[in-house]
Amino acid sequence: MSLSDVIILAVKPRILREVVEDIASGVGKEALVISIAAGVPLAKIESFFKRPVCLVRVMPNMPALVGSGVSAFSLGRHATARHRKIAEAVLGAFGECVPVPEKALDLVTAVSGSGPAYFFLLAEKMIEAAYELGMKVDVAKRLVYQTAFGSGRILVEQGEDPEVLIERVASKGGTTEAALKVFKKQGFGKVVRDAVGAAYRRSKEMREEN
Ligand SMILES: NC(=O)c1ccc[n+]([C@@H]2O[C@H](COP(=O)([O-])OP(=O)(O)OC[C@H]3O[C@@H](n4cnc5c(N)ncnc54)[C@H](OP(=O)(O)O)[C@@H]3O)[C@@H](O)[C@H]2O)c1
Structure with a gap:
């Protein structure tokens, strides 16, 4: 059973594996998981779940605090157009959002x-x-x-x-x-x-x- 439709992983990268292992059984097949952990690739997060998961990886920035952030995001292998729409709605609540290929996220980190x-x-x-x-x-x-x-x-x-x-x-x-x-x-x-x-x-x- 899914406890939530959208789960946001906003913990430090070094404890991400532990947190995913704690919550994995409560994350439904259709639920969207959004990770903002800097530098942790989609494939790695998927491997923490040990099963297919609908995932979006995001690099937000600090002006999100005042609703003027900009977030770049990349979809995981199992995320659908529906998940992308949900991610855009969540990220759009605190600023702009821009889809990018995952390999661009290192540069996004350095820029925004x-x-x-x-x-x-x-x-x-x-x-x-x-x-x-x-x-x-x-x-x-x-x-x-x-x-x-x-x-x-x-x-x-x-x-x-x-x-x-x-x-x-x-x-x-x-x-x-x-x-x-x-x-x-x-x-x-x-x-x-x-x-x-x-x-x-x-x-x-x-x-x-x-
Ligand atoms: N700050 C930024 O501008 C920025 C930008 C891009 C990406 N990020 C990413 O955002 C993530 C969070 O960064 P931050 O600077 O916001 O860190 P932070 O201030 O240390 O916040 C970490 C959060 O994780 C919670 N937490 C710690 N251990 C946990 C556990 N075992 N289970 C569940 N929750 C736990 C903490 O809750 P408690 O306070 O209750 O301990 C806290 O709310 C990182 O992955 C970072 O790479 C941050």
């Missing part, structure tokens, strides 16, 4: 899984710079947080490429252009590429450890 921290880092550094240049921290925080929020909304709602938006803010010989020149000269693009690359490599290593 870890991504919020990259934006938080930029916010922190902007606040520090404003403070060092003479602004009160509480004022700098209000300015930076709202700038991040508004910029994110423009990216999502206007559908323009970042490059186009940058051009729109940076007038010739102006303040934004002066700042952008420093970002470029100091290799900001390379720093970001290297950082995302490091997260991607670590994500692959962690999958192999699981």
Whole structure:
């Protein structure tokens, strides 16, 4: 007998096997199991159940906390179109969701899984710079947080490429252009590429450890 139609596995990867073994007998043949355990492949979770199970693996991200998350998901071998619809409804309750092949999930982890921290880092550094240049921290925080929020909304709602938006803010010989020149000269693009690359490599290593 199935106790629930949808079961969400949201425990640390290292205890996933133990938890699955505890609940497996209560998971019905048609029930959908959604795993958000980072780096644990579908085949591995299926092997923990020791029988066919309708499974979806998801990489969500932290803004789910405020209903603005983005989740990438991959269907297991036994999940049907009906299970996909249910997964989209569950994930859609706290943001956007995007289907991807399972092999893309390591890169998703490096981009949107870890991504919020990259934006938080930029916010922190902007606040520090404003403070060092003479602004009160509480004022700098209000300015930076709202700038991040508004910029994110423009990216999502206007559908323009970042490059186009940058051009729109940076007038010739102006303040934004002066700042952008420093970002470029100091290799900001390379720093970001290297950082995302490091997260991607670590994500692959962690999958192999699981
Ligand atoms: N945090 C993120 O942004 C993020 C993003 C993507 C994926 N994930 C994945 O989400 C999962 C949870 O991460 P987290 O950061 O939320 O971890 P967490 O804060 O440690 O939460 C783990 C949860 O598991 C429960 N739990 C522990 N042992 C259990 C057991 N034996 N049986 C049933 N439940 C048990 C805990 O309940 P108690 O509190 O009652 O102990 C707690 O609610 C991980 O697999 C992680 O890879 C997290």
